[in-house]
Amino acid sequence: MAIEEKYIEIPNCPLCGSNHVYKLKVERTHFIKSLTMDDLGEKQAVLITRIFTCPIKNRKFQATIVLYQSPGEKIEQVTVEGIV
Amino acid sequence: MKQNNETESTRDKIEIESIEPLSPHNEALYETGKDMLKSSISTARDFCKFMITISTGAIPIYLGLLKLVLPPNITLPRTDLLLSIFPAFFFLISALVFIFGYFPQVDYFSLDIIDEIRQAYEKTVAKRRKLSILGTSFFVVGTILAILSIAIHLIG
Numbered sequence: 558m559a560i561e562e563k564y565i566e567i568p569n570c571p572l573c574g575s576n577h578v579y580k581l582k583v584e585r586t587h588f589i590k591s592l593t594m595d596d597l598g599e600k601q602a603v604l605i606t607r608i609f610t611c612p613i614k615n616r617k618f619q620a621t622i623v624l625y626q627s628p629g630e631k632i633e634q635v636t637v638e639g640i641v
Numbered sequence: 642m643k644q645n646n647e648t649e650s651t652r653d654k655i656e657i658e659s660i661e662p663l664s665p666h667n668e669a670l671y672e673t674g675k676d677m678l679k680s681s682i683s684t685a686r687d688f689c690k691f692m693i694t695i696s697t698g699a700i701p702i703y704l705g706l707l708k709l710v711l712p713p714n715i716t717l718p719r720t721d722l723l724l725s726i727f728p729a730f731f732f733l734i735s736a737l738v739f740i741f742g743y744f745p746q747v748d749y750f751s752l753d754i755i756d757e758i759r760q761a762y763e764k765t766v767a768k769r770r771k772l773s774i775l776g777t778s779f780f781v782v783g784t785i786l787a788i789l790s791i792a793i794h795l796i797g
Contacts, residue, residue, distance in 0.1 A: 565655045571662050581655075604658055608671060619667060621658040 558633065559585045564641060567620060573613040580638040581607075587630045600625040605635050612640050682762070685769035689742035689776070696736035696780055700729050703787045710794045724790050731783030735776045742772035 563581040570577055606621045626632050663671065707725060711717075717725060746765045750757035 563655055565657070567657070567660060569660070571660050608663065617668070617671065618660065618662050620660045623656040623658050
C-alpha cells in the first residue's frame, strides 16, 4: 500500500468565501493486472466526497474531488488530515 | 517516458468537482457517524457486561431444566454425563471470554498525537470485537448443546 500526502486548495469556501488549503492522505493499493493496449495511459477518474471544516466559521462543508487511478492501482482511502 | 510523466502529473492533480455546505441529510449522517465512533468502545464493553450475566445465568437455568427432565436419583452413564456437562462448560468458557472483554483496557497515549489515539482506539475496538465474537460463539454452541442434551434426555 502506498500512502501519499496531497494538498487541496479550496478557492472559495462556501461558508466564509476565503481560501483554505487542506492536507489529504491518499492510500492506494497496487495489484497485478494484465494490461491491454487500451489500458495504457488510461486513467480512471474517481469522485470522492469529503467533509472539511472551515477554520473561520468553524463549521463543516462538503467538497467532491476528482482523483485519478491508473490501471493496476486502486484508491483505498482518502482522509482529510487537517488545514495547512 | 513522456507518457509516464503525463500519468504522474495527472495523478498529482486534484480537481474539485463541487463545493457546497453540508446538506441536512449528510449533516445527520455525520453526527450519526460521530456518535457511532464515540460509543463503539462503550457499546462493546456493555455487551460484554450483559453477556457475562447471561452466560453465568444460563448455567443454573440449564441444570435446572436438566434436573426437571431427568428422573430422580439417576446415575448417568459416562457418555450421557459428558453430554450433560458440555453445555454448562461452554457457558462457563463464554462467561470467561466476556470477562476478558469487559476487563479495563490499559493503554498509554498522548492526546496531542492523533495517530497514537487512533492506534489505541483501533486496538481496543478490535480486541473487544474479537472477544465478543468468540464469547458469543461459545454461548451459541453451549445453547445448541443444551437444547440437544435436554431433547435427548427427554426422548431417551
